[in-house]
Structure formats: C-alpha cells, structure tokens
Amino acid sequence: MMGLENGITDIPYEVHSSEDLGRYLIAARDLMPGDLVLTERPLVFAPKALPDPEACMPCVGCYKPVLTDVGERCAKCGWPVCSGNCPGLRDVRHHAAECEVLSLRPDCVLDNMAEYYRHDALLSLRCLLLQKTDPENWKKLLEMQSHMECRTPGTESYDEADEFVVQYLMNNFINKFDGKLKKDVPESSKAILHRICGIVDTNALEIRLQQGTELLGLYSNTCVMEHSCIPNTKHSFVHSPKDKNDVFKITVKIVVPVVKGSHITTMYSHALWGTQARRQHLKDSKYFACKCQRCSDPTELGTYLSAMKCLGDGNNPCDGIHFPEDPLDDESDWACNKCKVKVSSSQVNMLISQMGEQVDNVQMMGGSVPTLENLLCRLSTFLHPNHYHIYSIKHSLVQLYGRQPNYMSQEYLDKKIKMCNDLINITKTLDPGNARLSLYRSVLQHELHSALVLTSKKANSDGSFKSDEDVKALLVEAKTAIEDALNCLKDDMEETAGKKLYAVIEKTKKEFEKYCKEKQLNI
Structure with a gap:
C-alpha cells in the first residue's frame, strides 16, 4: 500500500x-x-538550533543563518528572519501556520535569545499544527512509534522534553490559545506534546542544508x-x-x-563508532538493543574497529587482542585471544572514553602533524591499529602528509599510501555500498591518488629515475583511485559537503589528465 x-x-x-x-x-x-x-x-520539518544560537539563528522562513543581534524580525511574531520579504514566512509548510501561535507572546528580546527563541521546539509545534494545516498528515503522524512506555516521568528523555519543549510551548504559547485556536488545534495537552516529542526523537531524520543549517524531518x-x-x-x-x-x-x-x-x-547511528558506542546510542535514542551481524561479531566483520591490545599479566608480555566475550552483553568481560588475561567492561569503557576525549580535543584544535602523531603513538600502545579512535587520527594525518612542506618526503608518502589503503579497506568492509561513509572513502581515495602521483614524479631512494613501467603502474593505480573518489559521491550531490568535495576532486582529475597528456602517457 x-x-x-x-x-x-x-x-x-x-x-x-x-x-x-x-x-x-x-x-x-x-x-x-x-x-x-x-x-x-x-509530513513536517523544522530547523534545529545553530551551534551558537546567541550569535546566529536560522531564519524561520528559509533557514538561512541570520545574526541574532542585528538581523530582521518577523513583523508579526518577532522571531529572527533573513528578510521581511522571505517567501517562507507566508508558506504554511514553513512559518505561516506557526506565526499565529508564536505571536501570542508579544515581547521581542535581544538578551538571552537562545532561551527565548527555542528553534528545537518548532518541530513539535509544527507537528501539533498539522491538526489545522493537514489533518491527513496528523493521522499519519500519530501512527508513528513514540516509545512512550520508555519515556516515563523521571527518565532523562521525558525530563529533557518537558523542560526544553513541552513547558516552553505550554507556558509561552499554548496556554494562551483563544477559542479559534482551541477549535483549530483541539489536541494541545502536555500529554500529546510529550507523545510528539517521543515521535520526533524516535523517527526524525536530519537534513543538512547548503547554507550550513540543519533541519529535522518526519x-x-x-x-x-x-x-x-x-x-x-x-x-x-x-x-x-x-x-x-x-x-x-x-x-x-x-x-x-x-x-x-x-x-x-x-542506519540510525554512526558507522565509524565501535559496537559499544553504537549500541548505547541506539538504546538511548531509539530504545532498542541492536543484534545485527556487525554487532554480534566481536571482530566487527574482521575490521577490529573496537579491539584493544593485550598488555599481558604484568609479568609476561602478550601481543594478543582483547575482544568482548559477548558483544551483545554490555557487562561482558573482554578476553585476550592468546592468553588468559581478562579486562572488565567498565575498565574498557573508562579507557576508551578518556581516549575519545583526547582525540576530540586534538581534532577540535585542528591537530598539527606532530600533535596527531604523538597521540597516535600513545594510543597505539593500547588500541588495535584499526580501532575507531586510531582511524580518526589517521584520517586526519593522510590529509596532511604530502601536502605540507615538511611532510613531502617519500617516507611520508609511503606512510600516507599505506594508511589510505588500510582505511579504505576498513571503510569498504563496514560500508560496501557507500550508504554512510561515502565522503570518508572519497577523501581517502583522493589522498591516495595524490600520494601515488607525487611518488611517480620522485626519484627512487638510490637517486635513480623510475622506469616507464613503474611510473605507469603508479599512475594506473592513481587513475583508479580518483575515479572511485568521484563514483563514491554520485548520490551525495544534493548535499553541500558532497557537492564541494566532488568539485575539488573533479579539478584534481582534470589536472591529472592534463599531466598525462603532456607526458604523452596513455593511462
């Protein structure tokens, strides 16, 4: 049907x-x-708040970022807009229906704007207003799973929804409904708002816009x-x-x-998180315990994305690998595949969490090569070379090797080529159809191409020139890599990141073809 x-x-x-x-x-x-x-x-969509809402908010009509302190306001409700002439302000799918409700609070403020204009509450409000704007879609909305049996008072999900959405909408707007609005929106209780919050948390999909804002849609x-x-x-x-x-x-x-x-x-989680992180996220946000093929396999399809190194028993060193004995049991001990040493799940979780914070901090600071290499060296003592924290560091390093003046030597290019190939193999295994990791894989293939072309232009380590056969072999591999980099993005052209990356890689491909033509190389 x-x-x-x-x-x-x-x-x-x-x-x-x-x-x-x-x-x-x-x-x-x-x-x-x-x-x-x-x-x-x-059925309905609405903007999410921007990362720094005190400085910048999405226009409620078209979702372009607007400066909150100097931007224009909707003449009727006072919410930040890109322009008073924004077409979305008069469109019922965007701002028109909610404007009547939002205008029930007449004040317009410049202080504490993130609390006063809560964009994260707009989707729930737009859902509520489907009763008036689209009764058929309202019926479809109510058929969606809300998991209210798990969202009881006192749970984190219930209390967060109550504080940031339900109370905000009730106190500022819904309690002020007059006779006409009460008739148009007959169901407007706290209970129905909590149910809508459950539906949103369980089912909403993220839509990234070209201007940098994000929406949620049902x-x-x-x-x-x-x-x-x-x-x-x-x-x-x-x-x-x-x-x-x-x-x-x-x-x-x-x-x-x-x-x-x-x-x-x-997939409702991140493909490059380890099993414990993915399953916890799904339990917290979607209220189920994943038992898929990947979650059930301690090796994660042979990628070892969550695996840790065994450090022995204190007396005898060991080069084994630690896996959870039962990956579907959050309390499972982690056992070595070579010796009898076991580690508790709580110890593993604490260590991985601490390492994750270190990785995040370095990445947020725009990690330099020495900083990233130092962190890679430290984490490699404890983690398998394919661990997802290691993957993250290496993915950053391959975009720096061969592109910065001090890291152009053949030694660094060789290191870059190996890292690229290792990460590509992991990515292909975890996401063979480019459903979730297309941008990661495309970047890796682009960097692999770059390293192979540079290598083809360099002399051998003994100072001799490369043979024509060796050069051609490197360039054939480089051609395959750049073509795969573009092919990975074929379904990402509506996304800003995909479109920008495609343009960069397409330019690289044209330069490569021009180089081959000038050198009279038939690749």
Missing part, C-alpha cells in the same frame, strides 16, 4: 511486523544497487525501515525541486544486492 501512495507501480517491498521489530520492510523481489525503494514528501513510510549497522539502503533529499511541494522529499535506494525476502534496512 505504501509504495502505491508514492507512485511506485512495481512495489519493491512488503510491510511485515513482529513483536521485536514492530513494522519493517522486506524485499518483494531481488533488488540491485540503484533500485528505488520509496520516495515521499515529509517521513511516515521511511520510518518503517529497521536499523542495521550494515545498511543496504541510502537516502537523499531534494533541496531545489521544480515543484515547491517536493522540497525535502526523500528518496531511498538500494546500495548492495538484496535477495527477495531479506530485510530492507537503514
């Missing part, structure tokens, strides 16, 4: 349900990469897809549609072969 609603005549999926999963999708036939699963318009069909840490679909959003009603329309496509009867999956 859902496929027909989206205009798909050959429905590629069936909707099933179970006690564990609720509703989910399975393939109605064999599906191949590129096959369309579904496409649909959002999609009634897409939300049925279950999570997997190795998803077989990728979704994208329409940002500049021919039909304005199609703005932020989602398209879900298959990225790896899916046989008939298999589950169609997406």
